[in-house]
Amino acid sequence: MEKKLTVQEIILKLQQFWSKQGCMLMQAYDTEKGAGTMSPYTFLRSVGPEPWNAAYVEPSRRPADGRYGENPNRLFQHHQFQVIMKPSPANIQDLYLDSLRALGIDPLEHDIRFVEDNWENPSMGCAGVGWEVWLDGMEITQFTYFQQVGGLEVRPVASEVTYGLERLSSYIQDVNSVFDLEWSAGVRYGDIFSEPEYEHSKYAFETSNQEMLFELFDTYEKEAKKQIALGLIHPAYDYVLKCSHTFNLLDARGAVSVTERAGYLARIRNLAKSIAKAFVAERKKLGFPLIKDDQVRAKLLKEDK
């Protein structure tokens, strides 16, 4: 039997594949976040008229999903392989299926389905239409045509392909627990992540300083607003991400009542919306430089907001 791909080989293959399709290989963004979508390489770049094709691995923190490293499939932090292509190519589904082939998954030997799943992230003002992709009954990818991001209509439409790397790798390596995955030759996923999983779970569920986190949320929010007002979108966005992660920590701790919850989410959404709007305005000021067709660019620059 041929040797199974390690997690890092899976990542490498995906990077190679998507780089060949014209995606820039970006690196994980260095602020905590719950999903690859929240990276500025997706959230900010999917709004506005400029094209954008990128792929990157995003470690995604979901404090409430932590299980002290004891559950075989649930993690405080998992890894997403994120592909964003705008405008969505006409053959995006075929490209995706080719990427599975590149990983040695021959569709003729499996059952691959596109099952309706419309995605929504209300706290970031995002909504899209698409599928979850099932591989022999297992959801391995979220596939979305963004319709709205940060409360703005996404035009042109961006297509997002998000592979759950742990799920996909568990399938490819045929292991029952993610901790048994081989990250690189001879090193298990568990060797790297068991301890942080335990510690982060313990922190998020038991020992975090709630008062401090509540204060931080307010501080981050204030700072984000201030920087938006100054037109400093990227620093402001970092603070929105921090707000979001701080909220997730509080939520995991059960420190946010259901009533307050909606209020916090609305605060994050309002920040996200004003940043999305400001980002497009700033790009316009710069003359939408990623649009290479001068005529198109001139036309867009003339248009009112």
Added chain:
Amino acid sequence: MTHTMLLEIGLEEIPAHVVTPSVQQLAQRVKEFFKAQRLDFGQLQVYSTPRRLAVKVLDLADKQPDIEEEVKGPAKKIAQQADGSWSKAAVGFTRGQKMTPDDIYFKELKGTEYVYVKKFIAGKTAAAILPELKSVVAAMNFPTMMRWGSNDFKYIRPIRWITALLDQQVIDFKLLNITTGRQTQGHRFLGHAIELAAASDYPQALETVYVIADAAKRKELIKQQIAQLAQQHQWDIVVEPDLLEEVNNLVEYPTVFAGSFADKYLAIPDEVLITSMRDHQRFFYVRDQQGKLLPYFVSVRNGNQKSLNNVIAGNEKVLTARLEDAAFFYQEDQKLSIAQYVAKLDHVMFHDKIGTMAEKMQRVGYLSHALAGEIGLSATEQKDLSRAAAIYKFDLVTGMVGEFAELQGVMGEKYALLQGETPAVATAIREHYLPTEAGGKLPATKVGAILAIADKLDSITDFFAADMLPSGSNDPYALRRQAAGIIRICLAFDWPLAIKPLLELVAKTAQQQPALYQKIQPAHVNEAAEFMMDRMRKQLETQQNAFDIINAVTAQPLNSFTTIAQAAEILETHRHDADFKQTIEAAGRVLRLTRKADLPDKQPVQPDLFENPTEKQLNQAVTAAKTTGTLEDLYQQLRNLRAPIEAYFDKTMVMSPDQKLQQNRLAQLQQLAGLFQSFGDLTAINVK
């Protein structure tokens, strides 16, 4: 000569539940298109898979029928000059119709002779008309619409190809950047693109590339394969029509397979296993001949037999992971007592604007107690009801319901039994959610039914008091379904509950327990009463009652749901009696007069003020009438009263200038009207 036409819209995978309604919509639109274009056709066949919506039309006319149209011109006296030659007006008219004055004939219209020509419009050929099918494709409507690429155009999913043929010819049109052609796509993995030589090759040609485009045929194939498996293993494979329909619309080329899971998971409640298999994985579950769940499942692959073992192993792995989770929750959940769960409900919101789940349970506790008083329960039932009401939402905070929300109530029942609650309490916990859909199962026990009514009534009044009323298609808290549920339960149990008294019960509880309630304004009560009566009307509509009868019987919110339903039934039964019209008219006269008078209730009638014998006769008839007995008896009494009423109105002037006489007569009529208020407002019945 007739033709065969094919139109296939190729799409990225459409949601399964959208496939069938969409292809029906397409067929409807194509039919309407042909009708508007005056193109006759024979048969229209529909084909659909997750990736295509198609119609094939047989015996399509070669062209529209020709039309000969009569066109009216100027009056003869204007058209023809004295010497018989044609005027400018006449020449201009014929030129406008692309004809000459030689074509003119005269015809009289309302005493004046006019110029006419017969215009011949040659029918256009189907080939010339069909490119307009583009508008049919573009006009389709879907429950969710999306944009893709750089287009603003919206559709269910991106359109990837359009195959359009009239016999051997491509029907040319272009939508977005997609040009029609004769090419269609085979199965995503097993097949490849093929070119159709003619429309009539569809759908057979697709079978060569592993697409069964005929949804009925595909479904039949799945059924056959399932039956084969069932026979082979002596299984009872439970094929629910909804699931079969969904699965059928997830595949283009179905291959049925079976998988298994470890016996140990059978210790998990059946409902959990079934939810995991059916709802989460779209598997059919398997029972033995005695109806016991077996550790197998049946699923359908979108493909052929190749490497089927991979597919089976993968699906088994996914199911096992889910069941492992479920087994974990099932064990963990039993470590806490019901009291501990109930305590947690202090921190669970029912709704932000309304309050916590714990508060809701308290309200429902008081309300169900009050309801029990109206209905009458044994001491044991009373006890079970109080206990159930005190804990009935506890399963919401269990791990299992956190993971499998659809099992709320079901898990409550299981866990309650495990913790030693009485079966009646456990059943009520499950039943209080019923009915969960229009026409769905109702609670079978009295305790469950009262808890169900109390819970629903509380939700309705809560949301109305918080000004969150359903409007249009927007009913996020399913209040309509809940109101309909209350009505159906009352009807099924034959309980004498009516809208107004029910709402008064809530208002009274709210007065006694102000801390638990938001302020309920009189306007809220009126809105809630109207809202509930509207559901009663819908209930009567489903029984095929006529609208005027529905209007009549629902006019009185003091009448119980059962009275209203029976009244409608009796009026329907007698609607075609020979004397129905007169009976209703007699009652109507009485009702109209008393309504206008607006007297205080129960004025005594003074016989010494009678002036003529008909007054006395009517008075005797009314006094003799009984208000007890069935509604049918009541209708018969109304029928018997008709003659005295008619005689009375013949001889008696009710609105006498003598106020004393007038008041007395109105008091008499009011007494009479009171007799048949169980029928609501009989003046609403159309007897013209």
